[in-house]
Amino acid sequence: MRDPGATHRRITLTVQTTPPYDVHVEPGVLARVGEAVSAPNVALISDENVAPHYAERVVRSLAGAGARVTFCPVAAGEASKSLTQFGALLSELARKGFTRHDAVLALGGGVVSDLAGFVAASYMRGLAFAALPTSLLAMVDAAVGGKTGINLPEGKNLVGAFWQPRAVLIDPTVLRTLPEREFRAGAVELFKHGLLADPWLLEAVTRPEFRRDGPAAFLTETVARSVAVKAAIVARDEREGGVRAHLNLGHTLAHALEAATQHRLSHGDAVAYGLLFAALLSAARGYADETERVARFVAWVAPAPLPELSLDDLLPFIARDKKHLSRARGEAQQRWVLLERVTSPVIAGDVTERELRAAWTALQARLAGLEEVSR
Numbered sequence: 001m002r003d004p005g006a007t008h009r010r011i012t013l014t015v016q017t018t019p020p021y022d023v024h025v026e027p028g029v030l031a032r033v034g035e036a037v038s039a040p041n042v043a044l045i046s047d048e049n050v051a052p053h054y055a056e057r058v059v060r061s062l063a064g065a066g067a068r069v070t071f072c073p074v075a076a077g078e079a080s081k082s083l084t085q086f087g088a089l090l091s092e093l094a095r096k097g098f099t100r101h102d103a104v105l106a107l108g109g110g111v112v113s114d115l116a117g118f119v120a121a122s123y124m125r126g127l128a129f130a131a132l133p134t135s136l137l138a139m140v141d142a143a144v145g146g147k148t149g150i151n152l153p154e155g156k157n158l159v160g161a162f163w164q165p166r167a168v169l170i171d172p173t174v175l176r177t178l179p180e181r182e183f184r185a186g187a188v189e190l191f192k193h194g195l196l197a198d199p200w201l202l203e204a205v206t207r208p209e210f211r212r213d214g215p216a217a218f219l220t221e222t223v224a225r226s227v228a229v230k231a232a233i234v235a236r237d238e239r240e241g242g243v244r245a246h247l248n249l250g251h252t253l254a255h256a257l258e259a260a261t262q263h264r265l266s267h268g269d270a271v272a273y274g275l276l277f278a279a280l281l282s283a284a285r286g287y288a289d290e291t292e293r294v295a296r297f298v299a300w301v302a303p304a305p306l307p308e309l310s311l312d313d314l315l316p317f318i319a320r321d322k323k324h325l326s327r328a329r330g331e332a333q334q335r336w337v338l339l340e341r342v343t344s345p346v347i348a349g350d351v352t353e354r355e356l357r358a359a360w361t362a363l364q365a366r367l368a369g370l371e372e373v374s375r
Ligand SMILES: NC(=O)c1ccc[n+]([C@@H]2O[C@H](COP(=O)([O-])OP(=O)(O)OC[C@H]3O[C@@H](n4cnc5c(N)ncnc54)[C@H](O)[C@@H]3O)[C@@H](O)[C@H]2O)c1
Pocket: 047, 048, 049, 050, 053, 076, 077, 078, 081, 108, 109, 110, 111, 112, 114, 134, 135, 136, 137, 138, 141, 142, 143, 144, 145, 146, 147, 148, 157, 174, 175, 176, 177, 178, 179, 182, 185, 186, 189, 267, 268
């Protein structure tokens, strides 16, 4: 982490992919996008909630650097990560005469960065891409690491590409306009990074300064530390041949919950349930018992209620998880990311259906307990 200011007002991290790129975390950096992105034509993809706040300053900066900007608004929400929206954006680029010298810019949350990144990866087999994440979740996770993609009705993120951005510019002051619900949902991926590699983050989310309008220096450092966890893992395993799967802690259940509820449950909320589920599975195996800490955090996140579902409703979606081993012998082997202890994730290929059922029952009991506490 390069930190040019003793007060952590600006932190730059380099993600060591091939080629490497920088992530700048700096209050006010959005107004200087034109310095970081240079292309004759830039497609600025943003959503209807974010664009009214921030598109103008981004367009001004890009235009000041000589770029022609095509503004491509999309509807807010997970439904935009669809084949239809993806196709519409590709057609828009073609109609506007975009070439391989041009660039795609994502201004928004994880939905926008996943979608725009996949457009950049696909149009003419690849354009320059840069991300300006505006939700906490996109800052600490989605905009970094090069996973891009969309959903199918059959499951979450089933289509996509690895396509690294050229740069990621994070302005933590834009969190002030993020709804509180979304701030807490974003904190879930940051907490996940804490469990995987940096316990400082587990403590940071409990501090009073950890709020949307918290001190810029604190938010800058907290976001940067979360990015640093992800960047280190991505640098070791850019295309998820091994350790990158650890970033899927909590996601095997989460993706199934999202797909089974047609995305009525947000990604962050689903991962909150998924982390508690992984903690329960881990503890039942005699690994780390982080159940209390995770449950306390989930209570603070206050995710949308878990819809009435049985484990049997989820198993078909779990069976399509990308972490599974080969189906060569007719049966996909499930792989679950568990915690042997904090900062020591493991991938378990031998979790039985019986363990899953026991953890599912334990999850319901825990959640009922959390409701009791919050009443
Ligand atoms: N590629 C990856 O590595 C990766 C990692 C984690 C999550 N994801 C994906 O990210 C998506 C979830 O991202 P998300 O939680 O950011 O959802 P999102 O993009 O839907 O954003 C959440 C909501 O906040 C609004 N918003 C965002 N920034 C705002 C701001 N500054 N001010 C006001 N409103 C703002 C959005 O319009 C939206 O309504 C999921 O599709 C998930 O699968 C991808």
